[in-house]
Every structure is written in structure tokens, then in C-alpha cells.
Amino acid sequence: MITARRLTKTFRAKGRTVDAVTDLDLSVAPGELVAFLGPNGAGKSTTLRMLTTLLPPTSGDAVVAGCDIRRDPAGVRSRIGYVGQGTSGGHTQRVRDELHAQGAFSGMGRRETRARADELIDSLELGQVANRQVQSLSGGQKRRVDIALGLIHRPSLLFLDEPSTGLDPHSRANLWEHIVDLRRTTGTTIFLTTHYLDEADQLAERVMVMDHGRVIADDTAAALKQRLAGDRVTLEFGSATDAAAAAARLGGDHDGSSISVATPDGDVALPRWIRDLDAAGLEVVAATHRAPTLDDVFLALTGRSLREEGAAAAA
Ligand SMILES: Nc1ncnc2c1ncn2[C@@H]1O[C@H](COP(=O)(O)OP(=O)(O)OP(=O)(O)O)[C@@H](O)[C@H]1O
Numbered sequence: 001m002i003t004a005r006r007l008t009k010t011f012r013a014k015g016r017t018v019d020a021v022t023d024l025d026l027s028v029a030p031g032e033l034v035a036f037l038g039p040n041g042a043g044k045s046t047t048l049r050m051l052t053t054l055l056p057p058t059s060g061d062a063v064v065a066g067c068d069i070r071r072d073p074a075g076v077r078s079r080i081g082y083v084g085q086g087t088s089g090g091h092t093q094r095v096r097d098e099l100h101a102q103g104a105f106s107g108m109g110r111r112e113t114r115a116r117a118d119e120l121i122d123s124l125e126l127g128q129v130a131n132r133q134v135q136s137l138s139g140g141q142k143r144r145v146d147i148a149l150g151l152i153h154r155p156s157l158l159f160l161d162e163p164s165t166g167l168d169p170h171s172r173a174n175l176w177e178h179i180v181d182l183r184r185t186t187g188t189t190i191f192l193t194t195h196y197l198d199e200a201d202q203l204a205e206r207v208m209v210m211d212h213g214r215v216i217a218d219d220t221a222a223a224l225k226q227r228l229a230g231d232r233v234t235l236e237f238g239s240a241t242d243a244a245a246a247a248a249r250l251g252g253d254h255d256g257s258s259i260s261v262a263t264p265d266g267d268v269a270l271p272r273w274i275r276d277l278d279a280a281g282l283e284v285v286a287a288t289h290r291a292p293t294l295d296d297v298f299l300a301l302t303g304r305s306l307r308e309e310g311a312a313a314a315a
Helices: 044-051 072-079 095-105 111-125 139-151 169-186 197-201 221-227 240-250 264-278 294-302 306-314
Strands: 002-013 018-029 033-037 059-064 080-083 156-160 187-196 206-211 214-217 229-239 251-253 258-263 283-288
Touching: 002 044, 002 139, 018 044, 018 059, 018 214, 033 044, 033 169, 033 197, 044 059, 044 187, 044 214, 072 080, 095 111, 095 139, 111 139, 139 169, 169 187, 169 197, 197 294, 206 221, 206 294, 214 221, 214 294, 214 306, 221 294, 229 240, 229 264, 240 251, 240 264, 251 283, 258 264, 264 283, 283 306, 294 306
Parallel strands: 033 187, 033 206, 080 156, 156 187
Antiparallel strands: 002 018, 002 059, 206 214, 229 258, 229 283, 251 258
16 A cells, blocks of 8 residues: 655755655555654654655655555545644634535535535544534544545545644544544555554554654564563662672663563563572562563664653653
């Protein structure tokens, strides 16, 4: 559904050169739900904008929904849906009229547009607000309108740029239910960007991590966590001296009277370590064991925490 080869975008602004995306190779199969993760400025939006023909690449090629982005941008646009960051917010028309206008814009006939608008209002649970002005809706409702607008012409591929940013946790969960449901019932391929690691982890079947314009990981969330991060076991000792001795035996990070160790399988390692340490006269007074997160994956790959960067950017 999407193949990109060495896609690159370099911006030149005010005498400065920004390598926004460098040599991006990408392959997305029909029906996949892919989450594109990365810190602010990683190049996610630029990638989406190139794939949706809104921005010409500096070099490289891509074929999207069967059409070449350089040679047939109109073909790409007619086959895809694109929901940018916060698109419908300022619209003054009523929800239903907005959908009708979008259908007409996409070249659909009046009858077909009306039927399709009704279908989307129903499936995205917009019935109660269909006659209200888009401007007056809540953030979550507006995002659902955005998605309906992106889907009016029945695209087989939908791009969503940060669909849930700025929503409260309840609206985020609700929006995701709709996205997952859409994928399940229509088989639409969905390629979205998000800052929310938990969302990508739970809902996408495939996660691509981008940093400084390059894809640095591409797999299922489970595989990435297993391969790159592992479980994290924290052991607490009666003294810093004991903790230091334990760290010398097991490795890991030593902080005061506790140590933290990454291991592929904490369930199995933990009882063994406690036994071995005990035999060496190092008594473990408390132990915790935590499954890895995608943030641990990002940390393992870059030495930085995506969560902290996201929080700093949102502040
Ligand atoms: N039109 C532009 N002119 C100059 N630089 C740009 C332009 N658009 C993006 N950039 C730069 O390209 C880099 C990638 O930006 P991009 O918006 O693709 O990142 P992103 O991963 O989508 O970030 P965010 O999560 O904040 O939306 C950044 O350094 C950004 O400042």
C-alpha cells in the first residue's frame, strides 16, 4: 500500500539547512495499522506530507496506493484520506453540510455523498451533533469529524497526523476505539503519527520509531520491547555497600541502596538472583519487576527518554 525508497527532505531556510527526513525506506502492506512515533522535530509530519503529496521530496521515490507521488500526485490524492493536525477546528458549517461539501469537492455525486455522510455519521457516532456547527464541538468530536471528512471518498489508505493530541484521556480512548473499529470493519490501511507511547503500544500492530529524520526501529511493539529493552528488575538492599556489591555481580545501574537491572525475562531471573545474592551474604529487602515500555525501547536506542521530551514539548 505504501513503498518508499530513500525518501529525503531537506529544508533550506534563512541560510540554514535542516535534514528533516533522510533516506527513509518504508513498506506498508494493505490493511496494516502502523503508528509512527518520535519526538518533536523527528520528521514524522514531513514524511506524511511527502507521502500525501503535500510536499515534494528533495530526493527518493514513493508509491502510495498504487500511484507514484511525483508522477501522479492527483492519483495519490484521489485514493487516500489525509487528516492533518487540527484541521476542522475553525469550520463554521454544520457537521453534515461540511461532509456534503467535502464529498462534492472529491467529485462524488449528490446522492452518493449523502448516503456516505449518513454512514460516517453513524459509524463515528456523530448523530447527536450532525446538525451543530463544527466550531462548537468538543475536541474529541472535532477529531471524529476530521476523520469522517478524510474518509468521505472511501479511501483505502488513511493518514492521520497526531489524531489524539490535545484530547483528554476519555476522548483519546474513544477516538482510538473508532480508529480500531474502522480498521476492523473496512480493512482500511491506517498510517498515523502519535506522541502517545501507550496508544502505539496497545493499538498499533506495527510501530515505527523515528529520530533525527531516520527510522531507527520498525517492528511490533512486543518484538521491539523484547529485543531492545527487556524487563527491568529493581532490587533494594539494606545498605549502599551491599547494593554496590550486588551491582558488581549482576551489572545494571546502581543508585544508593538500590540497583536496577535489565533482563529478557524478569520472572525467571528474579528468584534466581535473590537466591544467589542471599548465598553471597547480600540480603534483598525489596524487589520489583516491571515489563518494558516503548519509552524503554526509545531510551535503549537513543539514550534519551521520549516521554520526557514529549512532556517538555507539551509544557
Ligand atoms: N517548512 C519548513 N521549513 C524549515 N524547516 C522545517 C519545515 N517544516 C519542518 N521543518 C523542520 O524539519 C524537522 C522535522 O519536522 P517535522 O514537523 O516533520 O517533525 P515531527 O516529527 O512531525 O514533529 P512534531 O511531533 O513536533 O509534529 C524539524 O527540525 C522542523 O523544524
